[in-house]
Amino acid sequence: MLRNNPVYVIHFYLFIYKKNNAMNKIILPLLLVLITATGFAQTEKNPYPRTITVTGSSEMEIVPDEIYVQVDLREYEKKGQDKVSIDRIKSDFLKNIRALGIPDSLVSIASYEGDNGNPWLRKKKKKEELMASITYQLKLKSSQQLDDVVAILDDNATQNFAIIRTSHSRMEEFRKQLKIRAVKAAKEKAGYLAEAIGEHVGVAVTINEPGESFIPYYNVRSNVMLKENAAADDVQSNVDFRKIKLKFEVSVVFALQ
Numbered sequence: 001m002l003r004n005n006p007v008y009v010i011h012f013y014l015f016i017y018k019k020n021n022a023m024n025k026i027i028l029p030l031l032l033v034l035i036t037a038t039g040f041a042q043t044e045k046n047p048y049p050r051t052i053t054v055t056g057s058s059e060m061e062i063v064p065d066e067i068y069v070q071v072d073l074r075e076y077e078k079k080g081q082d083k084v085s086i087d088r089i090k091s092d093f094l095k096n097i098r099a100l101g102i103p104d105s106l107v108s109i110a111s112y113e114g115d116n117g118n119p120w121l122r123k124k125k126k127k128e129e130l131m132a133s134i135t136y137q138l139k140l141k142s143s144q145q146l147d148d149v150v151a152i153l154d155d156n157a158t159q160n161f162a163i164i165r166t167s168h169s170r171m172e173e174f175r176k177q178l179k180i181r182a183v184k185a186a187k188e189k190a191g192y193l194a195e196a197i198g199e200h201v202g203v204a205v206t207i208n209e210p211g212e213s214f215i216p217y218y219n220v221r222s223n224v225m226l227k228e229n230a231a232a233d234d235v236q237s238n239v240d241f242r243k244i245k246l247k248f249e250v251s252v253v254f255a256l257q
Helices: 006-019 021-043 086-099 119-125 143-152 171-195 225-230 234-238
Strands: 051-062 066-074 107-113 133-140 158-167 201-215 244-256
Touching: 051 171, 066 086, 066 143, 086 133, 086 143, 133 143, 171 201, 171 244
Parallel strands: none
Antiparallel strands: 051 244, 066 133, 066 158, 107 133, 201 244
């Protein structure tokens, strides 16, 4: 319609400006803003009127060298014998871990449960013995080291042995490599798609990162039964971690020439 034409609107405000001097101070600044905006709208052009949008992806599989495991230890007693205290269990566990060459810096306490001097618990102990427990988290570097840890565990004190996560010490470096490969793959794809219709790919207009996937795989039984079966089954020693799968996808918009 004519009323939507910027030129018509400008003439309309000029007419009001001449007829109504009382509104001059308000209309004149608005008129200047409108004229400026209209000028920009008429002169601004899309520098990339023709584009192609493609998605590039890259993936790799890596063997983890950071294996985080959790070990639950608890006091126990055998028939006709005194209870084995949590202090002794802790001492034996840490001594055996150090003997494997695992430093204290890679061992941490995840949780610790006991009476801690609570009078109510001491009173309850007279009727029903409460067993203190502690949970350690270890950072290991290989499945062989994992087997070594399982071998030194106290079968009576160990309540559970679980792998909680895996990673790699060069993870950030691998992510960077994948992103670069994904962008290059996107450019290659844009090239042959454009060539199919007689076009050529120009500069990259935008590069977006939709996301990445991180899929850790491992294949180790997460309990102390691994230790009991290892001697009877030599095949168990060949069980190793499956590789961690990393995948990255990127969306790129290229100009067409």
